[in-house]
Amino acid sequence: MSQATPPKPTDAELEILHVLWQHGPATVRAINDSLSQRRQAEVGYTTTLKILQLMLEKALVRRDAADRSHVYRAAVREQETQGLLLDKFVAATFGGSAMKLVMQALGSRSTSADELAQIRRLLNDIEIQNSTSNSDDDDRA
Amino acid sequence: MSQATPPKPTDAELEILHVLWQHGPATVRAINDSLSQRRQAEVGYTTTLKILQLMLEKALVRRDAADRSHVYRAAVREQETQGLLLDKFVAATFGGSAMKLVMQALGSRSTSADELAQIRRLLNDIEIQNSTSNSDDDDRA
DNA sequence: CTCATTCTACGAAATGATTCGTAGTGACCT
DNA sequence: AGGTCACTACGAATCATTTCGTAGAATGAG
Incomplete structure (x- = not known):
């Protein structure tokens, strides 16, 4: 029973999860491009990389490091994650x-x-x- | 139109707003007591005070400083605030x-x-x- | 008047999230 | 081989939020 539930993603992490849920597994480069489109501004490549590395530690994503440019995939399901966030939000904002x-x-x-x-x-x-x-x-x- | 919309309250601020919405205007002492009940642990008095002072700057609350112990009241409506937070949440979590x-x-x-x-x-x-x-x-x- | 209590104001530490710069490494092209 | 490019790893600056300690002023009791 070493499978601790992955923690609540932060805003930046959630945005990356959206990209992964929508596009499937992708490289840092591809994720960074999607992110830059989604926002109005360019996102630093290493910013995206760093967040993905943190997400890996938190077990929010998995990665395939076979090739030189690693491929990341979501390790949490969209509905479950949204449900988790929803619970917190309802508790904080609508008293449950x-x-x-x-x-x-x-x-x-x-x-x-x-x-x-x-x-x-x-x-x-x-x-x-x-x-x-x-x-x-x-x-x- | 000098009425800038008050900013999105943080978690701690929202919790205080809940107290004010429920109980009406109150002193720091009373708010702090409610907060301490609501959570499991004691909340430092000056912590509550500090947050209220920040909320005052942000125009999330008003205060009556006539007496020595100031009386704070919510300056934003419950439904509007919840609606604001809901919009942000829906955008971030459910793609709008x-x-x-x-x-x-x-x-x-x-x-x-x-x-x-x-x-x-x-x-x-x-x-x-x-x-x-x-x-x-x-x-x- | 003096002391103890309660209040406000403010500085600052602790924490978490986000961002980016730099270094090092391997791959590819000429 | 030498140079350039793209990639990963990592440290660190920045920013917001939350928390609390301390100082100083007002109040009330003896």
């Missing part, structure tokens, strides 16, 4: 209430009909899940 | 997609029937808003 967060996200933002329908579909799925896993509780309000 | 956030928040979390109903109600309200305020090709922004 995911409901408040959802209300705020939907309420103070323009949401298209498509998106609303998508959420409804999700709600239905969740309700089905809830009722099938919990047979004595069939409420038809 | 509030939808992904909502899906994640609802999907990977146990949500009660009550809460689901609450969200459905909110969805209905939003759809009504959308259809009444915005009929087809009538763009009155």
Whole structure:
């Protein structure tokens, strides 16, 4: 059981993870280029390299050092990482209430009909899940 | 328009804002006590004081210095502040997609029937808003 | 008046994140 | 072989945040 959960990525680390999640394994050079595009300004090559090295220590990424230019890949899944960050954020900002967060996200933002329908579909799925896993509780309000 | 938007509060500042939002105006002493309760450990009195002084500079709080022990009050509204933080968070973590956030928040979390109903109600309200305020090709922004 | 208590103000240490410069190494081209 | 280029490793400067210690002023009790 030496598999400690990788720690919460910082902002810069998260940005690199986004690149890796989107593009798949990549060299420092490629990651740095993506990063420079994504922001408005050039990012120093060694800055990106350094962060990747720190991420390697934290086990947020793995690397293949077979070639001279190492290839990095994400070692954490997108959904899990986002869930982890979401938990922290909800705790700090909304006192732990995911409901408040959802209300705020939907309420103070323009949401298209498509998106609303998508959420409804999700709600239905969740309700089905809830009722099938919990047979004595069939409420038809 | 000299009303610059107060900056994004840090974690410690946000925690103090929570206290102020919940309890209303309070002295440093009272705030410090609430903080110490909220966490597991004692918080140094001067630590709380210092943060409040910084928050004052940033215009996150106001203070009444009439008495010897100053009374601080929140200068930013809860919903607005949460909305600001939410925007930043969604941008950094979900690439700007509030939808992904909502899906994640609802999907990977146990949500009660009550809460689901609450969200459905909110969805209905939003759809009504959308259809009444915005009929087809009538763009009155 | 004097002492103890409580307050504010401020400096500064400790920590974490981000950035970049420099050094060293290997590869490739001529 | 010699020179140039791209790469990794690493130290260190910078910046923001959080924390606390100390000093000095006001207050109230005896």
